[in-house]
Amino acid sequence: MSIDVAFDKNHIWHPYTSLTQPLPVYGISHAKANKLYLENGKALIDGMSSWWAAVHGYNHPKLNQALIEQSQKMAHVMFGGITHQPAVELCKKLVELTPAGLDKVFLADSGSVSVEVAIKMAIQYWHSQNQPKKHKLLSLKQGYHGDTFAAMSVCDPQNGMHSLFNGIIQQHYFVESPSSGFYDEYDSAAINELETCLKNHAADIAAIILEPIVQGAGGMRFYHPHYLKQVRDLANQYDVLLIADEIATGFGRTGKLFACEWADISPDIICLGKALTGGYMTLAATLTTKKVADGICNGQAGVFMHGPTFMGNPLACAVANAAIALLFENDWQNQVMQIERWLKHALLPLANYAQVKQVRVLGAIGVVELNQAVPMAEIQAFFVEQGVWIRPFGKLIYLMPPFISQQTDIDQLAAAIENWLKS
Structure with a gap:
C-alpha cells in the first residue's frame, strides 16, 4: 500500500x-x-x-534483536513500585559512563522531559534547603533545550523558536553565548557577562543550564572548552547548580563520549536522550549527584515530584543497552x-x-x-x-x-x- x-x-x-x-x-x-x-x-x-x-543507522540486526527479545518478555510495565533488569542494567551503564559523581538516575521518555526533570530537580533541591527564592535559571542566548514549557523558558528568548510564548512562560536570566569559538584563542572576557549576572542575582538562581561545547538547534555554534570550565568554577563559587544538556552531544557526537569531557568538568545534573537508544525509541535520562538527590529527598516533600507513565519502559531500556554496547563494539x-x-x-x-x-x-x-x-x-x-x-x-x-x-x-x-x- x-x-x-x-x-x-x-x-x-x-x-x-x-x-x-x-x-x-x-x-x-x-x-x-x-x-x-x-x-x-x-x-x-x-x-x-x-x-x-x-x-x-537503521534496521540494525542487534538493535532489532534486542527489541524482539524484550517484547517477548514484557513491552511495558509501570515503574512505580516495580523494577526490571533492562532498567537496572541501563542505569548501571549510565552511572559508569557519565562524568564522576552523577550516580542517581531518573528515566523519562523524551529530551524535553529530561530538561523539565532537571529544572524541577534544581528548584526542588533549593526548596528543600529552605531557599525557595532560588527558582530562576541562568541560560545562554542561542541555546535550545526543547519545546515543552519549562524547556522553552530556557531557550533563546528572542532569536529562538518560542518568542511567541515569552509573555506566558517563566522569565529567566540570559547572557550572551560564548564569544570564543572552539578552535579560537580563548578570550578571557567571554565569561564576564555570566559572572556579572551571578554576582547580581545568585540569590535567585537555582541553576545554570547550557549545552556543553555545542549549541545545537539554536545556531550550531561550537564554543571554547575553557568557557565551560569557568562556568563550572563560577557555579561552585556562587552556590548554584550546573545543568548540562547533553541530549544532542552525548554518546560521542563531538568526539568525546560526553561534551563535558572537553573541559574535564562534571555537572550537578546531566540530561541525555536522542542517541541513547540509537534512535529506535524515545527515551531520556536525567542524572544527578548524591548531594542533590539527598537534598530533595530530605526536604518537605520527601520525594521527587515527577513520574511519567512510560518511565523506564523495558523495550526502550533494552534497546538502549544494545545501542550503548554497539557504540563500544564499533x-x-x-x-x-x-x-x-x-x-x-x-x-x-x-x-x-x-x-x-x-x-x-x-x-x-x-x-x-x-x-x-x-x-x-x-x-x-x-x-x-x-x-x-x-x-x-x-x-x-x-x-x-x-x-x-x-x-x-x-x-x-x-x-x-x-x-x-x-x-
Whole structure:
C-alpha cells in the first residue's frame, strides 16, 4: 500500500510546519544502514541521523534483536513500585559512563522531559534547603533545550523558536553565548557577562543550564572548552547548580563520549536522550549527584515530584543497552574521528563560496553557515534529487551523519551542498 501523501498534507501536522501552507513531505518506505528509501526505491544517504539520534543507522540486526527479545518478555510495565533488569542494567551503564559523581538516575521518555526533570530537580533541591527564592535559571542566548514549557523558558528568548510564548512562560536570566569559538584563542572576557549576572542575582538562581561545547538547534555554534570550565568554577563559587544538556552531544557526537569531557568538568545534573537508544525509541535520562538527590529527598516533600507513565519502559531500556554496547563494539571514537577528517576535507573548501559565512566542523558535526536563509521547500527538493537527506534550518546547512557513514557517503553529502551553492 502506498503512502497517502494527500491525506498527510490535509490532516497531519509535521514539526514546525504550517497546515495551510505545508512544506512538502517525502514518503519513506523503509530504511537500512545509513540510507532512507523513497517509495519509488530511490535511496537517500542520511545526513541527519534522524535529528541526531540514529547514530548506528537503521534496521540494525542487534538493535532489532534486542527489541524482539524484550517484547517477548514484557513491552511495558509501570515503574512505580516495580523494577526490571533492562532498567537496572541501563542505569548501571549510565552511572559508569557519565562524568564522576552523577550516580542517581531518573528515566523519562523524551529530551524535553529530561530538561523539565532537571529544572524541577534544581528548584526542588533549593526548596528543600529552605531557599525557595532560588527558582530562576541562568541560560545562554542561542541555546535550545526543547519545546515543552519549562524547556522553552530556557531557550533563546528572542532569536529562538518560542518568542511567541515569552509573555506566558517563566522569565529567566540570559547572557550572551560564548564569544570564543572552539578552535579560537580563548578570550578571557567571554565569561564576564555570566559572572556579572551571578554576582547580581545568585540569590535567585537555582541553576545554570547550557549545552556543553555545542549549541545545537539554536545556531550550531561550537564554543571554547575553557568557557565551560569557568562556568563550572563560577557555579561552585556562587552556590548554584550546573545543568548540562547533553541530549544532542552525548554518546560521542563531538568526539568525546560526553561534551563535558572537553573541559574535564562534571555537572550537578546531566540530561541525555536522542542517541541513547540509537534512535529506535524515545527515551531520556536525567542524572544527578548524591548531594542533590539527598537534598530533595530530605526536604518537605520527601520525594521527587515527577513520574511519567512510560518511565523506564523495558523495550526502550533494552534497546538502549544494545545501542550503548554497539557504540563500544564499533569503536565509536575512531568512527567519529574518521567522519571529522572527511567532513573537514569535504566541507572546509566550501568557505570560498560568496554565499557562505563560515564552515565549521567538530566531531561528527559539519556546519555550512550561509549569509541568508535557505528556501526550505526548494533546497529540500534539490537535495532529494541529489540522492541525499539533509534538512537545513534558517541559514544553516548542517550534517550530523550516522557514525557508520563511509567517506563516499560524506563526499556525496558535501557534493550536494556544493552543487546547491553552484546552482
